Amino acid sequence: MADAAGRLTKLAEEVLGAPLPVRIRAWDRSESGPPGAPTLVIRHRRALRRMLFKPGELGLARAWVAGDLDIEGDLYAALDLLAGLIWERPGGGGSPRAAVLRALARPEIRAAARELLVLAGAPVPPAPPVEEVRRRRGPLHTLRRDKAAISHHYDVGNDFYALVLGPSMVYSCAYWGTGDGAGAFTLEDAQHDKLDLICRKLGLREGRRLLDVGCGWGSMVLHAAREYGVRAVGITLSEEQATFARKRIAEAGLADRIEIRVQDYREIHDEPFDAISSIGMAEHVGRTRYAEYADALYALLKPGGLLLNHQIARRPIVDEEAYRVDEFIDRYVFPDGELAPLGRTVGQLEDAGFEVRDVEAIREHYALTLRRWVANLEEHWDRAARLTSPGRARVWRLYMAACALSFERNRLGVNQVLAVRTPDTGDAGQPLRARTWRPVAPGA
Template sequence: MAGAAGRLTKLAEEVLGAPLPVRIRAWDASESGPPGAPVLVVRNRRALRRLLFKPGELGLARAWVAGDIDVDGDLYEALDRLAGMIWERGGAATKQPRAAALRALARPEVRAAGKELLSLAGLPVPPAPPVEEARPRRGALHSLLRDRQAISHHYDVGNDFYELVLGPSMVYSCAYWGAAEGAAGTLEDAQRDKLDLICRKLGLREGQRLLDVGCGWGSMVLHAAREYGVRAVGITLSEEQAAYARKRVADAGLTDRIEIRVQDYREVADGPFDAISSIGMAEHVGRARYAEYAGLLHALLKPGGRLLNHQIARRPLADEEAYQVDEFIDRYVFPDGELAPIGRTVGQLEEAGFEVRDVEAIREHYALTLRAWVANLEAHWAQAVRLTSPGRARVWRLYMAASALSFERNRIGVNQVLAIRTPDSGASGMPLRARDWRD
């Protein structure tokens, strides 16, 4: 194996105790690895220093965001081949390669490999993290102050950028594909069908009052007011989202029926509401605050009112206390975000007093949605880089492509949970037939 690529391949295989599943192309133009496989491009020695000072996922993420490494070939295939070594968590496929790597560290040849890596990396100086990494957060975890910082990091990166990625619907959550029999449809069709499905599950009627928790750019409240005649309040912690949503509401002539607020769900004090939607927001709440979240939403509903909680779920672990937030996601995408198993979510909603009436798992729909967003980003790459930064665009491409694979491989899921604040009489107001949402 000649050149830097050959040396890197040899080092990686000695540590992993298995053949490397991708090719490597190094800064000296040398290549090594299985023919026909996606190519991991190591552009400079700084990439190795990132791995030396932050081994594992965070070092790789920093190298990716900074442009020190890249993929030549199918990004999805490359991530799928590397997933067992890097991104998968909690299963046997994750533990085996990591355990093998730990055992390998005790072998003389691997200790020698470490010295070889040091010599390849050059200057023993840790590179600064890319500027796109979230700054250290102030305040207690999931306090109002800290949640505002976390939301700002993710959402206040420019509405023009989100328009490129999300498309005209400006809906940043899982779409609902193929609602019409035999129809594939566009991303915009699928997002409209998702919003309409939620409105039907909530049983919305003209004159009712809807609270949309984490309203984003206002798409849910706009659809509900326009198509179902409700009066709606949308809340978000993002100033940029709120400004964009208010303009959309004004342009639609619906300012008399829709109010957009920059407000935390813990600060809403003007209930009760006939219905509450929470679409892709509960992932930000956190385990320590979830009981409070569920209890507050229950208190904000009228007796007989419905909640639609649309939330990403992870698979349960044998030891739930061992759960750790994904380092790349925490530093670059959703600071302080946490995922919970669907069983825990349903249990906590019930403990808050809700009657859970329906759970619909739609994880395949999220994989299709993410692939559509990646395609939008790649089709407008130069413009996305101009609107944000090369690093930010790279964060989004990696995050969305890896997430699509996670949904496809059943590593994570997404569920719509319909729950009711059932009145004392026990009359739920629900239809007798399942999923015939209008009574």
């Protein structure tokens, strides 16, 4: 077992056909790789067994969440180096699993793989970490299954989210200033500006009625009621979020203007609303239900009513039917979540009857936001791990850092789509130069 790090480095380079750009430190304290590079720490041989039994993202994720695998040094630099070598290699076949299968066709690699089996120890698959969502059965996106998926992600403790998100308690892309970007404002300033931008795009003013779909901890409805005088309904599937939001609303003295419900968008049968905001919620809807989602929101708006759909988008692929959510995200972060290209989202909103009036791409803003959330988590690491579990905190750190890089590399985007239920008269009630997004004058 001597020099496990050197043996693993050699094996990895043979499989990948390229130098390993990170350093490895193994459980036997051996080290190998370029000095000064971020270090991949393999704390236990169990990490190898996890990767052998589940090659690809799931095996790596299980090793990371369990604490069998860690990174010392700059987390972003390490992820960037590994992504460039494996996940984004030209001709790399799209996944570590594909690289391994191609490599095993070569006799010398099969010999190296046998050595890896020896290094890994007992040929028994380790149990998955308790933070993992087990395989789900039945149709996607039923009311019951969606509620369970939302609970997994959001019902991990309001105090934990307060550490990560900060006082704004907004869990979606902030809207940063120009110039030096993140240095222009605090996270709270940028989240305030995002909420205010949405209110202005929706033309909110006193007397109007707003529905916030996926209201989270109530920040949007609070801002709209306090700053624009609207009456608002916020819906969420998270009991913890609803409890927190109601407390904030009561403390702000706005309980007569805001109602928070634990309710699915498919269960709303209210009188039509003047405006609907959906901020970071549509990613949970799923492609099999998106037409239903768009139809439901269209039906809930008055003629002339506006929808602001704020949604993460992925880049289109050649075979859209082959799209699958990566296993780490599906098992640990957003069970059953699905991302769609922007074009499909716009098309389905139009199919429902909406007239799309504006699309604003803000992907760089999300990279800045995620880096701030990661910094908050790292600053309060010990408390965050106590409030949930060390494994859960590790999930959030990895997924937020990896997503920041995905937005920076243009693998993911996020867009605000403003759409209107245009009346039969054809007058959408929108200004000729809408991008000014000025607040509506009192009495207008």
